[in-house]
Amino acid sequence: MTARRAFLQWLGAAPVAGLAPRLALTASAGAAASARAADVGRGHVRLQDDQLSVQFDDQMRSRLVRLGGPRPQPLTDFDAGEQLLLAQGKPAPRFRLASATPSSGATPFGAGQRLALTGRSADGLEKSVTVTLLDEHPGVALLEVAFANRSDRAVELQGWTVGAHRLLPAPRHAGGWWTYSGATHQDRRDWMQPVQRGFEQRNFMGMNASDYGGGTPLVDVWRRDLGVAIGHLDKLPRLVALPVKAVGDQVELALRSDEPQTLAPGASLSLPLAFIAVHEGDCFVPLDRYRRLMNAQGLAAPEPPRSAHDSVWCAWGYERDFSLQRVRDTLPKAQELGLKWAVLDDGWQRLTGDWHNIDLAKFPRGEADMKDLVADIHARGMKARLWIAPLAVAPGSDELHDHTDLLLLDKDGAVQMVSWWNCFYLCPAHEETQQRIAALFKKIIGDWGFDGLKIDGQHLNGVAPCFNPKHKHARPEESVEHMADFYRAMFESAHAANPEAVVEVCPCGTSYAFHNMPWIDQAPASDPLSSWQVRHKGKALKAQMGRWSAYAGDHVELSTGGKDFASAVGVGGVVSTKFTWPEDPKPKDSFLLTPELEPHWRRWIAAHNAKGLSDGTYRGELYDIAFDKPETHVVEKNGVMHYAFYAPSWDGPVTLRGLGPGTWRLRDYVNGVDLGRVDAARPTVALRFKEHLLIEAVLEGTAERPLARATRVPARLIGRDGFPLASAWEEAPASFFAHDWRGQPLTGTQSTRVQMLHADGVLHLRFNSRYNALTTHEREGSSTAIWPLWERDVVEVFIQSPDDAGTDRYREIEVAPNGLVMDIDIRGSQRQRLVGASKARTTVDAQHRMWTAELSVPLPAAASTRAATRRGGVLEGWRINLFRIEGSGAQRQYSAWSPTGTPTADFHVPQAFGQLRLEG
Secondary structure (H helix, E strand, C coil), X not given: CXXXXXXXXXXXXXXXXXXXXXXXXXXCCCCCCCCCHHHCCCCCEEEECCCEEEEECCCCCEEEEECXXXXXXXXXCCECCCEEECHHHCECCCEEEEEEEEEEEEECCEEEEEEEEEEEECCCEEEEEEEEEECCCCCEEEEEEEEEECCCCXXXXXXXXXXXXXXXXXXXXXXXXXXXXXXXXXXXXXXXXXXXCCCEECCECCXXXXXXXXXXXXEEEECCCCEEEEEECCCCCCCCECCEEEECCEEEEEEEECXXXXXXXXXXXXXXXXXXXXXXXXXXXXXHHHHHXXXXXXXXXXXXXXXXXXXXXXXXXXXXXXXXXXXXXXXXHHHHCCCCEEEECCCCECCCCCCCCECCCCCCCXXXXXXXXXXXXXXXXXXXXXXXXXXXXXXXXXHHHHCHHHECECCCCCECEEHHHCEEEECCCCHHHHXXXXXXXXXXXXXXXXXXXXXXXXXXXXXXXCCCHHHCCCCCCHHHXXXXXXXXXXXXXXXXXXXXXXXXXXXXXXXXXXXXXXXXXXXXXXXXXXXXXXXXXXXXXXXXXXXCCEEEEEEHHHCHHHCCCHHHHCCCEEEEECCECCXXXXXXXXXXCCCCCHHHHHHHHXXXXXXXXXXXXXXXXXXXXXXXXXXXXXXXXXXXXXXXXXXXXXXXXXXXCCCCCCEEEEEECXXXXXXXXXXXXXXXXXXXXXXXXXEEEEEXXXXXXXXXXXXXXXXXXXXXXXXXXXXXXXXXXXXXXXXXXXXXXXXXXXEEEEEEEEECCEEXXXXXXXXXXXXXXXXXXXXXXXXXXXXXXXXXXXXXXXXXXXCCEEEEEEECCCCCEEEEEEECCEEEECCCCCEXXXXXXXXXXXXXXXXXXXXXXXXXXCCCEEECCEEEEEEEEEEEEECCHHHCEEEECCCCCCCCCCCCCHHHCEEEEEEC
């Protein structure tokens, strides 16, 4: 069994029932340098992989030990982590370990190793704990916990805990602790904070104020050398807390419920599936891991439309008292500056909730004026988005008068307040609420012509339990658990009306609820209170939604100083502004774009539009946002590394992490200043700046030929079918294109992202293709002859080995959405089909209009020993190009990663191929 795989080990020869209590090795006992892993906690059982050991004593108390360093490092003492809480929060009597059974096998998250433990208390309670360590996710322990009442009397519970541990003091070199919380707080505090003495945060996932609640069920605490995260993996939101508390130099954390209930005789209680993750780096790492585990259960954010990454102007600078004429007057300036979206914000409706009633004081002709505004925006080559705050309904509105039955009521029959707008909550789980919002979105997009929606309000992140008897909920918590169904109704109705519609959700300063994310196209910084919030929210959301998700920095006017575009651009965020022009009617809080400010706006909007870093790959694992100075963020796009540094002032060395072997040219791409070169073998440079510096690193020799990277995939992450496992693709380099063979932007929906891995002479590729409509051959015309697969929809990869550089010989592999494959060896005008050489598998996600093709292409072995060159573990000399064909007739589009530049569509131009580097 490899070191990577988890294993169970008895730390004593005696069977469990015969174990005598023994002292566990603790930090105070000395964890001596000579201690071996097998000596830690002798007399108990453990399950471990190469990063984490979970150990249990004979009372079913557990502790966490970090592995992988020079010696095992205990992170906790033996704690009663999984516990029932009785009156006044007193824990249930101690449990005695009765059995411990190892096993292995498949889980929804991949193969894993399990340890199932059971124990009994003196008063008849039974506890079952199953720990699972996953082969693909080292350092992550899943915890399935259940309790049963085997006595003849009922037990009154005040709550329960899972994974409750007190982390031992950090060594001096590790610095202090920091924490990330996915909970919502009314004061809109930072999501990432230092854990100072006296720090305590409950992190309740339910309502923390009348209209503030919900969140992502994960907390993380980390220091310079390691971190520990805990959360739950239930597919529905749960009303649990994830408290973090500083106790002297130690930190407590847990998954906890404080909901009273009665455990009747013979009854059992199963708790949500929890996890504990030990990691290096900051909270990006466990948040990214959490997303992957939830994706494995089917909860995945979609690949957004291309326009979700485009820059935004919003009319909110005029606030609710805008006039239609002022909005129209500002549009020419927004267009001139290169902004792609125009958003009509709050104030277009008569009252909140009356979304069918346009304010006739602003739009005298009602819907006709609204449609004309959209037409004006479209005539300028821009897209139109409309603000809305669903689930909120104002007193005096027609919606409230006509649909009182939709209200969310508390246990006393009172309405739930949305305090910001002085409105009432509607119940998101009620079917009629979902139907009405779906019909409204169909009207806004399908009839009025808007291209997207800005869905706004802190009340949309979570709701309270609903006790309205007319809704016939099986349990009041159904309103909490089915908020995502409301999101789904919004998302699907918008995309049914327009497949390219962008659904933006801004929960006003709250920490996003992960369970809603599969139904969001764009997530903004959500009313940031500072530039720091723009950046650290970006890091969190790129982990939660995906490394190339559409994150927006929100209005730049909300950043520190009101003009810090750098904090959005540097983290791969969409830039947004709410400037007013040519005048601002407000004597205070004016957002007027003055002649002095305009060059600044123009420069940063141009930089965002030119680089398009929002759809690049955010490399959040490279730098620790708390401990690395200066604060650094990295976005990789098509082989170019983009670094963003932030500090009040900096004059000193900076190490550029993540560079592949070779010499890299550095450039301040915002101001057009060359900064010299750096060798990846010594990637430290001296930099001097105030506030921020954004630079790009371009590998020398790739200016004419774009660069694609393929990293080595470990054998353990290759499935039995020969394709990489899903977890292998998560960190694979990506190349993105949405232009045709001439380099011109595509019209419509089409965009393509290609990831690459390699192992043992095989190149693995995964095409993620956003489509409008698919057209394929029903079956293969011939299993051996070349036939025109390319006449319908396909993705294609052309590969040229180092031995064939400069010639007209290369491989062409085509794959259609239905899995048909064509593999051709090309030598000038000669073509030969290679049968059975390359293999592929495909999937089509019709709901999100995405199709995926995975290819495994054998590479010529001789190339690695002759014309190819190896430098620093990188095999160079390969050439590659990536293509896509979609549509028919006038709608047919031919796209190329490295444009061929021919007068008519032609992919067979080997001199236009880009470079491929096989790394690792």
